[in-house]
Amino acid sequence: MRYLLASVFLLLSNFWLYDASSLVAASRTPPGFVTTQGTSFELDGKPFAFVGANSYWLPLLTSKEDVRATFREMQAAGIRVLRTWGFNAINGSELAGALETDLTYYQVWNSSEWVLNDGPQGLERLDFVIQAAAEFDIKVIVAFTNNWRVPGAELYINWIAGAGVTHDVFFSDPRIIASYQRYVKTIVNRYKNSPTIFAWELMNEARCLGDLPSGPNCVPGTELLTKWYKQQSDFVRRLDPHHLITTGGEGHFFWRNATGEFATDYNFNGQAGEDFDADLTLDNIDFATYHLYPQVWYSNLDFPGSNFSLEQWGLDWITLHAESGARAGKPVILEEFGMQGIENKTSIYPSWVNHAIETKTAIMPWQFGVLGLKEHGGNHLFKYEDRLINGASPNDGLAYYKNQTQLWNIFTHAASLLSSHSK
Numbered sequence: 271m272r273y274l275l276a277s278v279f280l281l282l283s284n285f286w287l288y289d290a291s292s293l294v295a296a297s298r299t300p301p302g303f304v305t306t307q308g309t310s311f312e313l314d315g316k317p318f319a320f321v322g323a324n325s326y327w328l329p330l331l332t333s334k335e336d337v338r339a340t341f342r343e344m345q346a347a348g349i350r351v352l353r354t355w356g357f358n359a360i361n362g363s364e365l366a367g368a369l370e371t372d373l374t375y376y377q378v379w380n381s382s383e384w385v386l387n388d389g390p391q392g393l394e395r396l397d398f399v400i401q402a403a404a405e406f407d408i409k410v411i412v413a414f415t416n417n418w419r420v421p422g423a424e425l426y427i428n429w430i431a432g433a434g435v436t437h438d439v440f441f442s443d444p445r446i447i448a449s450y451q452r453y454v455k456t457i458v459n460r461y462k463n464s465p466t467i468f469a470w471e472l473m474n475e476a477r478c479l480g481d482l483p484s485g486p487n488c489v490p491g492t493e494l495l496t497k498w499y500k501q502q503s504d505f506v507r508r509l510d511p512h513h514l515i516t517t518g519g520e521g522h523f524f525w526r527n528a529t530g531e532f533a534t535d536y537n538f539n540g541q542a543g544e545d546f547d548a549d550l551t552l553d554n555i556d557f558a559t560y561h562l563y564p565q566v567w568y569s570n571l572d573f574p575g576s577n578f579s580l581e582q583w584g585l586d587w588i589t590l591h592a593e594s595g596a597r598a599g600k601p602v603i604l605e606e607f608g609m610q611g612i613e614n615k616t617s618i619y620p621s622w623v624n625h626a627i628e629t630k631t632a633i634m635p636w637q638f639g640v641l642g643l644k645e646h647g648g649n650h651l652f653k654y655e656d657r658l659i660n661g662a663s664p665n666d667g668l669a670y671y672k673n674q675t676q677l678w679n680i681f682t683h684a685a686s687l688l689s690s691h692s693k
């Protein structure tokens with residue numbers, strides 16, 4: 271579907287030069303851009319199955335050598351796709367501290383109009399990440415904002431809508447949408463010709479609530495998030511006819527049971543705002559993402575002696591999303607998943623990873639770790655708890671590093687298996 275819009279523009283300007291069948295052909299996509307074919311990704315007409323890496327901290331690194339070292343490690347592990355944040359916003363009150371600590375920042379909020387930083391401590395750092403990714407033959411998924419904490423949606427809300435509103439005004443206030451789109455346009459126009467971009471991601475983990483609660487306009491059935499996804503994906507498509515676009519959602523379903531009532535489970539009843547099946551059918555949503563953290567989501571069911579199986583729940587979650595992707599005829603990515611505890615990781619990840627491969631789902635564990643970073647002598651506080659310690663990249667308990675051989679090998683084996691599927 272995403273070729274259709276471009277075709278219409280071409281038809282309007284050059285209608286007598288082309289016949290409709292050649293316009294619709296996917297061959298108009300520039301070389302090196304990722305495309306979709308049914309439930310699969312393709313690169314230059316060949317299947318593109320992959321293990322990816324999540325690393326939000328790469329653009330926070332201040333040393334180009336450390337950025338390159340991270341990509342070198344990814345490439346050696348068979349990683350083909352990186353997902354990172356295309357946003358790093360600060361409050362004006364944080365500016366002095368940011369300058370002092372060399373914190374990467376792209377937007378400064380001091381009024382209802384944020385100010386762009388496209389200099390060496392700003393977007394030039396993201397430029398370098400994308401340039402270095404290309405050197406190591408890795409493609410990049412770039413997210414435009416975050417549902418959580420600073421520096422995401424709640425800075426837009428704070429500065430534009432002010433106090434006393436609910437989180438979901440982010441998805442409905444026209445002033446906020448215009449401000450978000452001004453940022454999206456900046457990022458998309460900067461990289462829209464680059465084959466290194468795998469896809470644009472509208473928001474990390476959009477929900478009706480954030481740190482602020484949700485309001486009555488964002489409840490099951492209002493479809494506020496679905497409407498927002500449609501509006502924003504159409505907007506991005508008008509800016510960029512060729513790159514893939516995705517939501518960045520966690521994969522919540524909006525399902526009624528046989529008696530027409532909503533499921534009680536938050537992951538299935540639409541309360542978070544997502545409607546995975548509907549979002550995936552939007553014309554300019556090219557593939558879907560979902561996340562998997564049952565240890566956190568079902569902590570009340572997950573205790574010694576309970577029957578709840580984290581492993582089985584994850585397998586079912588993978589199946590349900592693959593089925594939804596098949597119904598829509600679009601690919602899905604298991605875009606984040608994680609378990610606390612090394613034994614938990616090594617015992618459960620293999621079955622999740624195998625099942626994802628069986629169901630043609632691309633895999634992106636949360637989160638990639640690297641050792642031996644050298645900037646600031648290997649110890650560097652970026653912001654909040656995000657820090658390098660003795661050269662190790664930030665660890666929220668979910669990072670995996672090469673020195674954890676058994677764990678590391680789960681993903682390197684999966685990567686080599688998938689790469690053999692990609693030829």
Ligand SMILES: *[C@@H]1O[C@H](CO)[C@@H](O)[C@H](O)[C@H]1NC(C)=O
Nearest residue numbers: 361362363419420424425428
């Ligand atoms: C940003 O700064 C404003 C004004 O100083 C303050 O009210 C707000 O809490 C800050 N927001 C965040 C997320 O830091």
Ligand SMILES: *[C@@H]1O[C@H](CO)[C@@H](O)[C@H](O)[C@H]1NC(C)=O
Nearest residue numbers: 362363365378379380381385
């Ligand atoms: C933001 O506002 C503060 C106080 O009003 C001022 O000191 C600072 O220079 C401003 N920063 C920017 C980037 O406008």
Ligand SMILES: *[C@@H]1O[C@H](CO)[C@@H](O)[C@H](O)[C@H]1NC(C)=O
Nearest residue numbers: 527528529530531532533534
């Ligand atoms: C449907 O869901 C409601 C509310 O959770 C529950 O009370 C009812 O038993 C369910 N019905 C069926 C057929 O599952």
Ligand SMILES: *[C@@H]1O[C@H](CO)[C@@H](O)[C@H](O)[C@H]1NC(C)=O
Nearest residue numbers: 571573574575576577578579
């Ligand atoms: C575990 O499963 C069994 C059999 O289905 C059931 O009888 C039991 O109540 C369950 N225990 C818990 C703690 O859920």
Ligand SMILES: *[C@@H]1O[C@H](CO)[C@@H](O)[C@H](O)[C@H]1NC(C)=O
Nearest residue numbers: 565572573580610611612614
């Ligand atoms: C492993 O998972 C179990 C079940 O969620 C949890 O109770 C335990 O704390 C985890 N281990 C570690 C080291 O986090």
Ligand SMILES: *[C@@H]1O[C@H](CO)[C@@H](O)[C@H](O)[C@H]1NC(C)=O
Nearest residue numbers: 641659660662671673674675
């Ligand atoms: C791997 O390196 C990290 C960071 O330096 C360290 O904390 C951890 O103990 C190491 N793990 C193993 C298994 O050596």
